[in-house]
Amino acid sequence: MARIKDERLAEGEVLVSVTVIAAELSEVMKIAKEISIGAKNAKAIAARAGDKARGFQPITNFIDDMARHTLTMVRQIDQEALSVSRICSQEIRTNDAKRRMHDVIRRVEHPSLLKSFQGVVTDIDARLIALRREFDKRLDHLAELLDSINSDMRAATAISSSCRVEASRAEEFREGLGVVADNLEQAVEVIKKHVKECSSRLQHAQRLKQAIYKK
């Protein structure tokens, strides 16, 4: 369990962590687009190679589909990260409001003066609980989306080795198709790295969040 010194700073850190995810993913988006273009080039080479690259054609289709799926996921994650970030800043404000409401309670000398105020405090508490629920739900969804990219990438790793096998059989097209396999492999590694970074940001946010709730 993460320990936190200053609740406000921790809240700010959560906000930064989830917001950074969107930025981290713009890189993934760029690479996925490149993969998609690469797949189209590979298709062209495979078409020219004809029978010599028969096994290669379905693979390029698969790569293209996968790249497109990754792009869709990235767009969704981008949207989701943005709404999580928005919820997070709302939560910070509401929490700030709550803190200040409790400050009011401390400052008012006679409890009887607070009667009209009780409802406000209850409402704020309810709003905060709703926001926290929403935040947790969306963070889980975000984790699922990241997982889905990860399984795309696992498939892509398998594909790049079949690529290589098929390339080795393609005679004079061996080199051209080999490059396709290399590019794919490299792109997958880079995407994996970014997704891993996103996941660790996400986990960091989740851990901090738990620590804040406990406090």
Add this chain to the structure above:
Amino acid sequence: MKATILYEGKHQWTVFGRDPDKPEKIIDTNQYLVSTPSRALLIDPGGIEIFSSMLAATLHHVSVDQITDLFASHQDPDIISSLGLWDQVLPNARLHSPWLWESFIRHFGLNNIEYVPLPDDGGTIDLGDLSLQLVPAHYLHSSGNFNIYDPQAKILFSGDVGAALEADGAPMFVDDFDEHIPKMKMFHQRWMPSNRAKNDWVSRVRRLDVDILAPQHGRLYRGADVKRFLDWFEALEVGVGV
């Protein structure tokens, strides 16, 4: 936060200020509460940092449900940066403020409170049995800016006009006008941009019957000091701070 009652009749005027818990380097502000038995108006409720002190102080005079109206004379942060918090406390309230600033003030966070855009020539704020007059004070200093006049209490809330930069814990009223001049001279020269607007305002205010001139910073003027202030301000050349 210190509360001083300015008028007590069928309705009440209270000024809050000199908050000892106010963080350093934040300009001290006067907040005003006008309350009838059933409704209350907060005038220039202040910045986000003094919100808690301000709400706590207010609750000693009125209940939360009684606060139906807020007024922001202009868009400055010391006037209304607390809006996002009031918005969560008083979701059914109305905020009266210059039309000119609506799209700016909304940046402070306004999701529940209703924004009532004030036309340039003013009008009134109605609190049931009580009606307060909105006195245009554009370019003093803000280009969209209002004062509030209460003909019954003979109080003019003058916003940044008459404001002074004071040491912490200064008294609520001017007791020696000449001694007060150095504390307000720079403020008016630098923050007030227009002699024409100033002279127009002075001549309009001279026609009002004012017992207390109540600015948003520093001490209030009462009795003969009101006229002294108007004379001094009229003679002062403004917009020349640099």
